[in-house]
Amino acid sequence: MSLLPTTSIANLAGYVGQTVTLAGWVYHKTEKGKLIFIQLRDGSGVIQCVIFKKQVAETTFATAQALTQESSCRITGAVRADARAPGGFELDVETVELVGASLDYPITPKEHGIEFLMEHRQLWVRSARQHALLRVRAEVVAAAQEWLNDQGFVRFDTPLLTATAAEGTSNLFATTYFDLGTAYLAQTGQLYVEAGMMSFGKVYCFGPTFRAEKSKTRRHLTEFWMIEPEVAFATHEDNLQLQEQFVSAIVQRVLERRSAELKTLERDPTMLERCVPPFPRISYDDALALIAAKQGVIEGATPLTWGDDLGAPHEQLIAAQFERPVFVERYPAALKAFYMQPDPQRPAVALCADLLAPEGYGEIIGGSQRIHDLALLEQRLHDHGLQTAAYQWYLDLRRYGTVPHSGFGMGIERVVAWITGTHHIRETIPFPRMLYRIYP
RNA sequence: UCCCCGAUAGCUCAACGGUAGAGCGGCUGACUGUUAAUCAGUAGGUUCGUGGUUCGAAUCCACGUCGGGGAGCCA
Numbered sequence: 322m323s324l325l326p327t328t329s330i331a332n333l334a335g336y337v338g339q340t341v342t343l344a345g346w347v348y349h350k351t352e353k354g355k356l357i358f359i360q361l362r363d364g365s366g367v368i369q370c371v372i373f374k375k376q377v378a379e380t381t382f383a384t385a386q387a388l389t390q391e392s393s394c395r396i397t398g399a400v401r402a403d404a405r406a407p408g409g410f411e412l413d414v415e416t417v418e419l420v421g422a423s424l425d426y427p428i429t430p431k432e433h434g435i436e437f438l439m440e441h442r443q444l445w446v447r448s449a450r451q452h453a454l455l456r457v458r459a460e461v462v463a464a465a466q467e468w469l470n471d472q473g474f475v476r477f478d479t480p481l482l483t484a485t486a487a488e489g490t491s492n493l494f495a496t497t498y499f500d501l502g503t504a505y506l507a508q509t510g511q512l513y514v515e516a517g518m519m520s521f522g523k524v525y526c527f528g529p530t531f532r533a534e535k536s537k538t539r540r541h542l543t544e545f546w547m548i549e550p551e552v553a554f555a556t557h558e559d560n561l562q563l564q565e566q567f568v569s570a571i572v573q574r575v576l577e578r579r580s581a582e583l584k585t586l587e588r589d590p591t592m593l594e595r596c597v598p599p600f601p602r603i604s605y606d607d608a609l610a611l612i613a614a615k616q617g618v619i620e621g622a623t624p625l626t627w628g629d630d631l632g633a634p635h636e637q638l639i640a641a642q643f644e645r646p647v648f649v650e651r652y653p654a655a656l657k658a659f660y661m662q663p664d665p666q667r668p669a670v671a672l673c674a675d676l677l678a679p680e681g682y683g684e685i686i687g688g689s690q691r692i693h694d695l696a697l698l699e700q701r702l703h704d705h706g707l708q709t710a711a712y713q714w715y716l717d718l719r720r721y722g723t724v725p726h727s728g729f730g731m732g733i734e735r736v737v738a739w740i741t742g743t744h745h746i747r748e749t750i751p752f753p754r755m756l757y758r759i760y761p
Numbered sequence: 762u763c764c765c766c767g768a769u770a771g772c773u774c775a776a777c778g779g780u781a782g783a784g785c786g787g788c789u790g791a792c793u794g795u796u797a798a799u800c801a802g803u804a805g806g807u808u809c810g811u812g813g814u815u816c817g818a819a820u821c822c823a824c825g826u827c828g829g830g831g832a833g834c835c836a
Contacts, residue, residue, distance in 0.1 A: 351794090357795095
């Protein structure tokens with residue numbers, strides 16, 4: 322015999338007048354003497370179950386009375402359309418079967434502080450808001466992969482344990498690797514995905530990446546998920562077009578399929594509906610001019626001289642000028658990773674771009690055209706103080722049929738934070754890893 | 762690594778040098794339409810730790826622990 326429910330709550334519209342068995346958890350219960358209301362959730366939705374004392378067996382009423390918040394149970398009853406019910410349907414209960422009791426559930430319907438909630442993340446994910454948020458995350462992940470697959474991309478997975486730093490910049494998590502010395506947790510799959518690109522033309526990797534930076538802001542996690550497409554023969558211009566189509570497709574799919582969740586999150590879809598190509602672009606040079614003209618508007622967005630990197634307040638100021646994501650392109654090459662292609666017309670700048678989300682959610686994509694010339698790439702490795710010996714496999718990609726190519730990396734959590742209007746990135750992943758949090 | 766802030770009942774907070782409190786939650790009872798129900802009653806404390814100042818410390822000081830916000834860095 323199976324314990325599975327006969328239907329899920331999301332599908333109850335097709336069962337009006339029929340008796341079904343639901344299986345789930347008590348989200349909320351209200352007793353009014355001889356009448357009990359149970360909000361039952363099963364992951365697909367929530368339905369109000371109604372129990373009148375005179376209409377059920379005494380044991381059934383007693384079982385229902387004893388149910389506490391988050392007790393799991395199986396409830397059998399008749400589906401009835403009812404305008405008074407939040408979801409439009411109610412269940413007239415016939416029998417209730419307790420599956421697992423829940424005593425003193427810590428997360429009550431009242432307010433809680435973030436520290437308490439993070440300590441109970443394993444339970445917090447059941448709450449309506451977190452449930453909606455993680456549902457959108459799953460949609461973003463599915464949309465991203467399916468869109469790329471439809472465009473002819475092949476998923477090409479890259480290693481998480483690597484022998485050297487990919488870009489030689491960020492701090493890495495280190496671990497021992499048998500007799501081979503130190504291994505590092507990958508901060509990007511990009512170099513490896515370039516090898517896949519030379520095999521498949523269009524590829525992407527998708528998985529967790531690790532940054533041992535002591536970043537302590539609402540935009541940072543030490544472990545986050547990144548999707549990194551890479552395209553052979555694609556120029557900087559092709560790269561930007563791919564990015565704006567990609568991001569727009571993801572946003573539009575969430576609007577189409579997860580409007581109920583956005584409503585739960587009280588996210589106004591207006592800004593998201595504007596997210597269609599082309600996205601505005603601003604060069605690093607023009608960004609500096611804009612920052613100089615708008616000084617004092619945002620605290621910390623002080624004027625910069627050419628060659629300075631943009632800080633978080635500067636990015637915030639730039640993003641605030643637009644109602645769609647905005648590309649900031651052609652940064653000074655010296656600020657960027659060794660593999661970024663210098664502009665042939667102006668080698669001081671790189672053919673790269675960051676995509677800044679609106680409403681202060683920061684950088685959601687970083688991308689560039691890559692250096693395809695062997696001699697130039699060797700020179701750049703040397704300029705960055707990197708050991709070319711460790712990169713011979715990577716240089717092989719330039720020795721055997723090299724082509725111009727471009728790619729980018731998109732941080733899933735930042736995209737989800739932006740789409741859902743979530744203040745802090747930590748809520749956009751089931752179990753966030755942060756500077757001062759690795760439990761649960 | 763640097764700057765700022767916090768820790769009091771299960772939770773959210775108040776008390777700011779003089780007897781440790783409220784709301785919610787829990788428990789008991791009433792209630793046939795509740796949505797964070799309502800009403801009545803009831804239990805519940807090593808004020809993060811260590812040391813110091815003081816007649817007296819939740820309160821002031823130092824150090825520590827844990828956590829929150831931000832910078833830098835990045836997606």
